[in-house]
Structures are given as C-alpha cells and as structure tokens.
Amino acid sequence: MDNLALYYLGKVVYDYCGLNYLNNISSLKMKVSKRLRQLNIESYWSYIRYLQEHPSEWDQLIVLLTINETYFFREDKQLYIYQQKILPQFASEVQQPIKIWSAGCSTGEEAYSLAMMTMDLDHYKPKKVHIIGSDINKKVLSIAKEGIYSKSSLAFRRIPPYWLQKYFDEMENNYRIKDEVKKMVSFQYVNLLEEVENGRNEEFDVIFCRNVLIYFDEETIEKVVKSFYRALKKGGYLFLGHAETISNLKIGFETLNENGTFYYRKG
Structure with missing residues (x-):
C-alpha cells in the first residue's frame, strides 16, 4: 500500500514541477518520511490529501526534493x-x-x-x-x-x-x-x-x-x-x-x- 501511495505522490510531484521520482521511489520515501513525522501524518495517502488541502505545503516539499549544490565561477x-x-x-x-x-x-x-x-x-x-x-x-x-x-x-x-x-x-x-x-x-x-x-x-x-x-x-x-x-x-x-x-x-x-x-x- 505504501509503494502505491508513494508512486502516486511521485506522479503528483511530476505533474507539479517535472521532477521525476517515478523510477526512484525509495529516494522519494527517504526525503518525505521525516516531513510526515513532523506533521504527525500517518500515511502517504494522508499526506497527498494534505498537499491538496494546504497548497503552501508545496514550498516545504520542494525544499526536500530539490538539490541545490552550486558555487561561484562554476563551469x-x-x-x-x-x-x-x-x-x-x-x-x-x-x-x-x-x-x-x-x-x-x-x-x-x-x-x-x-x-x-x-x-x-x-x-x-x-x-x-x-x-x-x-x-x-x-x-x-x-x-x-x-x-x-x-x-x-x-x-x-x-x-x-x-x-x-x-x-x-x-x-x-x-x-x-x-x-x-x-x-x-x-x-x-x-x-x-x-x-x-x-x-x-x-x-x-x-x-x-x-x-x-x-x-x-x-x-x-x-x-x-x-x-x-x-x-x-x-x-x-x-x-x-x-x-x-x-x-x-x-x-x-x-x-x-x-x-x-x-x-x-x-x-
């Protein structure tokens, strides 16, 4: 059940911003699980509903999902x-x-x-x-x-x-x-x-x-x-x-x- 919910969450993320976790569900789980504990949300399905009901949560989720490694004078x-x-x-x-x-x-x-x-x-x-x-x-x-x-x-x-x-x-x-x-x-x-x-x-x-x-x-x-x-x-x-x-x-x-x-x- 968790894998199905995570896959659906990955599809929601993909549709929202193009980040593709559909082939790396374990990474998505690792990045999001701590956020569920912070919100005291018990399931990924519940978190998907929370995203729908609280659009501002996308700001927090994007912080978790994006990689921001950069430096001055790069390339x-x-x-x-x-x-x-x-x-x-x-x-x-x-x-x-x-x-x-x-x-x-x-x-x-x-x-x-x-x-x-x-x-x-x-x-x-x-x-x-x-x-x-x-x-x-x-x-x-x-x-x-x-x-x-x-x-x-x-x-x-x-x-x-x-x-x-x-x-x-x-x-x-x-x-x-x-x-x-x-x-x-x-x-x-x-x-x-x-x-x-x-x-x-x-x-x-x-x-x-x-x-x-x-x-x-x-x-x-x-x-x-x-x-x-x-x-x-x-x-x-x-x-x-x-x-x-x-x-x-x-x-x-x-x-x-x-x-x-x-x-x-x-x-």
Whole structure:
C-alpha cells in the first residue's frame, strides 16, 4: 500500500514541477518520511490529501526534493564565452539593456557570477545588463536575495581571489555581495513546468540553465527547452550543464562548440 501511495505522490510531484521520482521511489520515501513525522501524518495517502488541502505545503516539499549544490565561477569556460564573446556582441548591437536569465539559480552563485563577469569588462556600463535568477525553491531564493555566504562554504571553492576583495564585503564569518553587484541581479520564483504552459512576457538575450535538466525525463526536457526557445530573442544563446545536451531535439537551436564546451544559439 505504501509503494502505491508513494508512486502516486511521485506522479503528483511530476505533474507539479517535472521532477521525476517515478523510477526512484525509495529516494522519494527517504526525503518525505521525516516531513510526515513532523506533521504527525500517518500515511502517504494522508499526506497527498494534505498537499491538496494546504497548497503552501508545496514550498516545504520542494525544499526536500530539490538539490541545490552550486558555487561561484562554476563551469568557467562557459562564463568566459559569455564574457568575451556574447556580451561584447550584444553591447555593440542593442541599445536596450541586455537581459540574462539564470534558470534554476539555487542560492544565487551563478547569477552573481554572471554579474561579476560582466563588471570585469572594461566597457561595462551600469544598468546595461539585467540578470534574473529564478528557482522553484523559495528557501534558496531567500538566501540568494540576501547575498550573504559563510566563509567556510563550498560556494567559494573556485572563486577568483580578487573577486572576494572587489565584489564582496568581508564580515566576521561571512562574505556579503556588494550592493553594486546586487543591483544588477533580481530573483523570482519560477516553476519551469508552469513556464511551459504560461510562457513569459519578456524576451532574453541569454539563458543559463545548468544542471537542472538532469532531473527531468525526456518529455519534460523537450517541453522546457521549447519554452526557453520561445523566451529567447532571435540570435539569443542557451547554456546548459556540461552533462546535458539537446542536440538530438529538433527545436531550432544551432549547436556551437567553443573552448571545449557546447552551447546553443537560436537562429
């Protein structure tokens, strides 16, 4: 009976946000069982009903189900392509602000890394670039908005040393993102599966969605990538994680290979 209820819960999660636990029910059980004890709920069927009756419980469940391992300056080859090729191209072509979307931004390290890479450019102009970080996990978004990270955090494992001096204020046990960096970045809640249905009212020049698609099945990946394609301006770029590829999907992206890394361009 428990396995049937867990499978149904996995289907509910899949329909809500695309996270696929249907082939890993034991992991779903491990992640959710503690929450049932906290709520004094005796069965998974009862928890499913609780979710239906208390939609705010999704915020707690998403915290349990999402993996938020990230760090500053991650997959730096892509960051250099963004900085040295793409930004100068857009800066010379458009007058309006360049819009970047960090989808699945977790605690904000990727979005802030993009801001710092931008500010490292000699011809960077304030308000010329706007970066939006989004995530389905509201807890990590609150950390991202605050922009304060423990000195002992693994988030700093690869960071260029001069960034700490240039773009952070040092506190006793933490580093805080400087206001000039934070002004370039905003954060918002986004369920990527809802984006598939609703779309966005804005277009982006670049989308980073790295190490997110690996948690989706092929059907969901195709839906999400199509929504990215619609959200990009003509000639815009999409960056995925090094273990993710969409070259097999006939969506319209041109696959590019440069500096030992793949990325994609909307024709």
